[in-house]
Each structure stands twice: as structure tokens, then as C-alpha cells.
Amino acid sequence: MGSYTDFTERTIEYNKLLSDFKQLLRDNGLKFTIQREVILETLYNSDEHLTPEALHHLIQEKHPDLNTGIATVYRTLSLLEDSNMVTSLSFGAQGKKYELGAKDHHDHLICTKCGQITEFVDDEIEERQKKIADALGFKMQEHSMQIYGICKKCQDKSATTH
Amino acid sequence: MGSYTDFTERTIEYNKLLSDFKQLLRDNGLKFTIQREVILETLYNSDEHLTPEALHHLIQEKHPDLNTGIATVYRTLSLLEDSNMVTSLSFGAQGKKYELGAKDHHDHLICTKCGQITEFVDDEIEERQKKIADALGFKMQEHSMQIYGICKKCQDKSATTH
DNA sequence: GTCGCTGCAAAGTCTTTGCAGAGAG
DNA sequence: CTCTCTGCAAAGACTTTGCAGCGAC
16 A cells, blocks of 8 residues: 555544444434445445445445445435545546545545546645644644646556657 | 745746647647637636636637637647646536646635635645655646635634634 | 638536435434 | 435536538648
8 A cells, every 4th residue: 555654544443433424414314324324334445535436336246235326325425525524536537536534634646647546644744734824823624635647657658659 | 946935926928838839739730729829828817727617708708709619618628738738626626627737836725714715835845745746656747735724813703702 | 722620519427306115213 | 104315217517529611721
């Protein structure tokens, strides 16, 4: 996996996450369904940023009996995103990808050609952000950073096709 | 690169940009049209990241005589993006936004109470980002960073009103 | 003159919505 | 039981593409 300076590990246990989710639903008069659980679980078990379609596909594979509809995936992702349990990233031509917010904080390197996303954490940048916020009288809550560029694979590809 | 200042200034003159564009077209056996020029010019004169629709709208306003079609905007943006003259970003919500790669960028501090946006540039972070991209074999094009928090004004306000 | 370009509208994608039956609380 | 959810399919929103005339070179 290879993050830049630091080991990236999951900070929240699945059970904690699940009960947060249930609480969230309860608080809003919503219902806990098997489809919603499976979506959360699949996001949790994935190390990648998933498109709605990819997520749907994974679920269909693992739980074919549920016959979960893509619309439900979209609806649940919106729900989770609105409650800040997942974050979405967009890039290039390929649409939007989602990941659980419960994982350790990290920033993203996004290839504008192929859409591949690499995660990294850099303490120096984290540090610096706090200082900047301080210096400007800002009480920092969170941040997001994306570096866009062309990944090694795509560089090699365009070097050889020309 | 690596200057001591944090001036935000435009790095490329419009004329330089235009001749680069013409060269690009020539090199690929493409033609220089008034629509293409207007699209480049509008991108250059905008301080914001533009959606295809917003760009089209600006052009319609400024050059109603051309009656530029949205399809041409899309086609030209793709062309410019493929040649790395513009980059596309998604700042979260919906849709893709484009901006000229020729401008200096800046990062954003966003107040989650009042929505005020403060821009900043920090050389140390810039530097660090390049190093990270390098270390991961990435050819960096651009990055975007947002720090979310509560601005001084809003902190004071809630301190006094409570 | 030759081709590439353009606007238009039609065709694709991706995402959201309306509906009627299913299921959680 | 009630009221939300779900899958399905249809509708929307956003982009791309085919075409025939137009315009750069």
C-alpha cells in the first residue's frame, strides 16, 4: 500500500461505525435496512475509492440474493455523504468516487488521465495547515487537499505512443 | 520557481498563451477559429474555475454575435485539457470546472459559518507538494486545497452572543 | 478548393425520481 | 399498522456525436 511518510490505518472499528450509522438513522426517523448495512460494510471493506457503479457491482457479487438496485446505492451514498460519513472525490472524465470518512485522514493524488487515486499523509503539510489557519485567526475544523497530475503509468504510456 | 515572495500573479501573458495555442493547433493540423480564441480569452480573463455552462454563458454575453454553441465549448475544453493547457477540477458538489493551467493558483480557507473565502499561498506547502508528487512518480499539474473552519469574525460573534 | 469546424439536434451517460409493493419499527 | 425503503423504469441533467453547411488555410 505505501503511503508517503506514515502508516495509514483504520481508526474506527466497524462496530463503532455501524452503531454511529444506526444512531444517525434513528435520529432522523429513518430505517435500518439490510441494503444500507451492506453498502456501509462494502465501503468499509474496500481499500479503494469506489464509484457508485463499482460499489453496486461489488454488492451484487457478494450478495446476489439481495438484488440491490443501483438507485439504492445512489440514495444511500447521498445519505452518507450528507451526514459526512463518506466523502466524494471527482476527477477527470470518469465521475465521482466515494470513500468512508471514518478512515484515517489522508490527502489525495489524482491522475487526470486515468483517474487512479493514490493516498498520502504528510505531517509537515498537516502541521503547516494548522499554522496558516492560526495565523489568519481561523479555527480549523478540517481540510481536504488534492494534487492533480499524471501518474507514472500514464506518463510512460504517452511517451511510448508518440 | 522557489521564490521568496507569495505574490499571486498571472505567470503567462495572454499573447504568449495565444501563440502557444496557435502553435498547438498548427502542430496538430487543426484550425484557429474565432470561437476557439474567444474560449481561451474568456478562460484567461476569468478569476474563477468555470463550468462549461458558465463559460458558455459568459461567451454568449460578451460575444452574442458569435452564437457559440455549447458543443463547441465542450469540444474546445477537451482539446485544451488534452494538451494540458487547462485543467479540470471538481470542488466537491456537482459538475466539472475548468481553469487555465497558466495561472498561479491559490488555496482556500472557507468559513463554515458565514461562507467567507480567504485565499492564501504558502511556499512551504507548495514545495512539499512537489516533493511528494515527485516521490510518487507523479507529474504534478495542479492541486487544490481547502481548509474548513470558523473565521475570526464568526468566532467573535458567537463568543459575544453567548 | 480542401478539410476541419460549427451549430443544431439527436443520442449517450450518469444520476435522480415516481410508483406500488415490501419491510422495519 | 404506519410510513419509509426498495427495485424498476422512466425522467432529468450533463456530455458527446452525426450531419450538412461554413470558414480557415
